[in-house]
Structures are given as structure tokens and as C-alpha cells.
Amino acid sequence: MMSKKYVDGVLTYMTEEDIAQRDADNAAYAAEIAANGYKFERAAAYPSIEDQLDDIFHNGIDAWKANILAVKKAHPKPEGN
Amino acid sequence: MTRARDLADLGSGITSGDLADDSITTAKIADANVNESKLQVSNAPVNGYALTAQSGNTGGMTWAEMAAGGTTLISTTTVTSNVGSVAIALPTGYGAFELFLEGVAPSSTGVSSTLSVRFSSDNGSSYYQSSGSYNSSGSNAAQIPITAANDFNNEVYIALTIQGAKNSGVRTTVFSEQLLMTTTGEFRSAAVIGGGYNGDTVMTNILIFPLGGGLDISGGTFRLYGRAV
Numbered sequence: 001m002m003s004k005k006y007v008d009g010v011l012t013y014m015t016e017e018d019i020a021q022r023d024a025d026n027a028a029y030a031a032e033i034a035a036n037g038y039k040f041e042r043a044a045a046y047p048s049i050e051d052q053l054d055d056i057f058h059n060g061i062d063a064w065k066a067n068i069l070a071v072k073k074a075h076p077k078p079e080g081n
Numbered sequence: 082m083t084r085a086r087d088l089a090d091l092g093s094g095i096t097s098g099d100l101a102d103d104s105i106t107t108a109k110i111a112d113a114n115v116n117e118s119k120l121q122v123s124n125a126p127v128n129g130y131a132l133t134a135q136s137g138n139t140g141g142m143t144w145a146e147m148a149a150g151g152t153t154l155i156s157t158t159t160v161t162s163n164v165g166s167v168a169i170a171l172p173t174g175y176g177a178f179e180l181f182l183e184g185v186a187p188s189s190t191g192v193s194s195t196l197s198v199r200f201s202s203d204n205g206s207s208y209y210q211s212s213g214s215y216n217s218s219g220s221n222a223a224q225i226p227i228t229a230a231n232d233f234n235n236e237v238y239i240a241l242t243i244q245g246a247k248n249s250g251v252r253t254t255v256f257s258e259q260l261l262m263t264t265t266g267e268f269r270s271a272a273v274i275g276g277g278y279n280g281d282t283v284m285t286n287i288l289i290f291p292l293g294g295g296l297d298i299s300g301g302t303f304r305l306y307g308r309a310v
Contacts, residue, residue, distance in 0.1 A: 003297065006167040008286075009158045014165050021204055022165055022296060025197070025220065029292040032219075 034078060041075040152179070155305045163188050163297035166290035168202070171246050175307035178246060180287065182239040185301030187291045194293045195224040196239070198255055198276070200246065200284040210276030223276040224292065225257045237261050237301075245277075246284040253278040255287075 003014045003022075014022070033040075046068070047055065056064045117126055121140030135143040155178075158167055171178055187194055199208070199221050209218045225239060239259040245251040254277035278284070287305075291298055 003165045004163070005165050006158050006160065008168065008170050009156060011164070018165065022290070025204070025290070025292055026296065028220070029195075029224075033293065 038075045038077055042071055045071045045075060150309050152306045152308055155307045157305075158303040160185075160298055160301050160303070163299050165297055166288055167298060167303055168286050168288045169303060169305050170286045171200075171243070171284055171305075172307070173247055174310070175247060176244075176310040177308040178241075178243040178287075179306045179308065180239075180241040180243065180289075181302075181304045181306070182237070182241070182289070183302045183304070185237050185239065185303075186299045188297035188299040194291065196237075196298075197221040197225070197290055197292050198223040198241070198257075199288040199290075200253055200278050201282065201286060202288060203278070203282075207279045208276060209279055211274065218279070221276075221292075223255050223257050223274055225259055225274060241287075243287065246287075249281055249283050251281060253282070253284050 003019060004011055005014045005018065006012075046052070052064060052068075055067060120132075120142065122132065123135065123138035123140055123143045126144045127146070129146070130144040131147050133143055133145045134141060135145075153175075155172060155175075156169060158169060160167065169180070182196075185196070187196075204220055206218065206220050208221050210221070210223050211217075223241075237259055239257055242256045243253065244255075245253045254275065256273065256275045258273050289298070289303070
């Protein structure tokens with residue numbers, strides 16, 4: 001089934017060039033995620049700065065480092081990165 | 082006992098000296114009889130101008146031009162079945178645009194799904210983007226995260242502010258504010274990101290398309306508003 005797109009409110013079919021561009025975009029994005037996706041995942045998983053400061057205040061640097069390390073291990077860098 | 086009389090009955094026998102100060106009340110003025118020339122305005126009227134209060138001017142009123150402003154709904158695109166992209170024209174005559182995406186749903190999602198933004202169908206590498214902690218250049222102006230986690234409910238609300246698109250002297254920038262909703266209906270992952278086109282090109286349209294996860298947008302409403310120059 002041919003893919004479609006909206007252009008100025010009009011539903012029309014994607015051209016072969018559109019589909020080729022979409023495939024290229026997604027391939028490039030997949031490569032980007034493979035290389036750097038762990039950064040996004042870590043950024044989303046880290047506690048807020050406020051919570052990290054609170055963690056340090058109440059539990060000390062070592063406990064804070066352990067919590068940060070757990071996030072890093074859960075979202076590891078890809079091999080060779 | 083005095084009796085109110087029509088002016089016609091008085092003829093020319095009454096002068097201003099016969100009237101006490103402040104004796105003419107609203108009731109003594111017939112309807113539709115105070116025109117512009119009877120107002121004490123500090124300047125001459127100009128068609129289209131509005132009367133403004135200006136306490137320092139003669140009469141306390143001045144005719145003034147109103148600044149152009151306001152927001153105009155330019156177009157609405159409602160997606161009800163899978164589409165690979167949504168392109169929306171950016172007409173001339175506006176200083177900035179706002180594009181509201183309501184309930185936009187990708188056809189499927191993964192943890193790295195995004196909606197991406199391009200201008201004038203330019204798929205080159207002249208774009209840059211920033212999410213605050215992560216900056217990059219590449220082939221689109223913004224990669225708006227549309228998944229916070231695997232329980233994302235395919236529903237997202239986004240407000241894009243586009244500046245400089247119709248100005249050949251500046252770069253085109255886009256700011257995105259988005260809010261996601263989970264399967265249980267709770268709001269999650271509000272975020273702001275920004276990006277733009279690294280050139281002074283006048284843009285003719287904005288293109289929204291998904292990257293990662295599903296290849297299509299399966300639903301949602303796109304409303305483009307223009308702000309006057």
C-alpha cells in the first residue's frame with residue numbers, strides 16, 4: 001500500500017523520492033541513536049539536580065555516586081564509543 | 082412653574098448667558114447628536130485611528146493608530162489515517178508563526194521516537210538543534226521526543242513557535258514545548274527544545290515527520306497561526 005502525506009491540508013501519495021528520503025532519514029536516525037542514544041536515555045533517567053543534591057546532603061557523595069553509576073550501567077555506552 | 086419647551090418654540094430668544102454652567106444634562110441632548118467635531122480631541126482624526134485617553138493632551142483624548150497585532154488561524158490539517166509527513170505552507174505577511182499539534186499520534190513508538198521538523202523541504206545538513214543538555218547539527222531543525230517510556234499512549238501535545246521564516250535577514254528558528262500522556266492518562270515528560278536553520282533563507286513551508294518508532298503519523302490536528310508583523 002502506498003504511503004500518503006498531507007500537503008497544505010490535501011491528502012496525497014508520497015512519491016518514490018519521499019519514501020527514499022524517509023528511509024534515508026530513519027537509517028541516519030537509527031545510526032545516531034545507536035551511537036548516542038544512551039545519552040538521551042541517561043539524561044531521562046538521572047534524578048533531577050535538586051534530588052541529586054538532596055541525595056548528597058542526606059547520604060553522602062559515595063551513595064550519590066552509586067546511584068549515578070546504576071543509571072550509567074543501565075544505559076551503557078555502545079562498544080567502541 | 083416652568084415648562085419644558087421645544088427649541089423651535091424659543092426662536093432666537095435664548096443665549097448661552099441664560100444657561101447656568103453645567104446645566105446641560107445628557108437628557109437634554111437628543112440621540113445621535115454628538116459627532117467627532119464636538120469632542121475635545123488634541124489632534125485631527127485619521128480614518129482607522131482609535132480614540133485613546135491621553136491625560137496630558139488637550140481634552141484628555143488623542144486619535145492614535147493602533148499597532149498591528151493579533152493572531153490569525155491560517156490553516157488546519159486533521160490527520161485521521163497514517164501519513165508519512167505533514168507539510169504546511171508558511172504564507173507571507175506574518176512576523177512569526179505558532180503551530181499547535183493536538184493529540185498527535187505516531188503509528189507506533191519506541192523509546193527513541195521523535196517528530197522532526199524541516200523547512201521548505203530542505204533535507205540538507207544546515208539545521209541545528211538543542212535540548213539544553215544535548216546540542217547537534219544535522220538534517221532537521223528539531224527532534225521532538227514523543228516517547229517518554231514504553232508505556233507512552235501515542236498522544237502528544239506540542240506547541241511550536243517559528244520565528245524568522247519570512248525574513249531574509251535572519252535565521253529561521255523553532256522552539257518546541259511538548260507534553261506527553263501515558264496509557265493511564267497521566268501527563269508526563271514536559272520538555273522544551275529549540276533549533277533552527279543555519280541560513281537566512283525565506284521559508285515557504287514547515288514539514289513535520291516522524292523518526293524512529295513508527296514511520297507514520299496516525300492521527301492528530303495541526304493548527305497553524307500567524308502573528309502579525
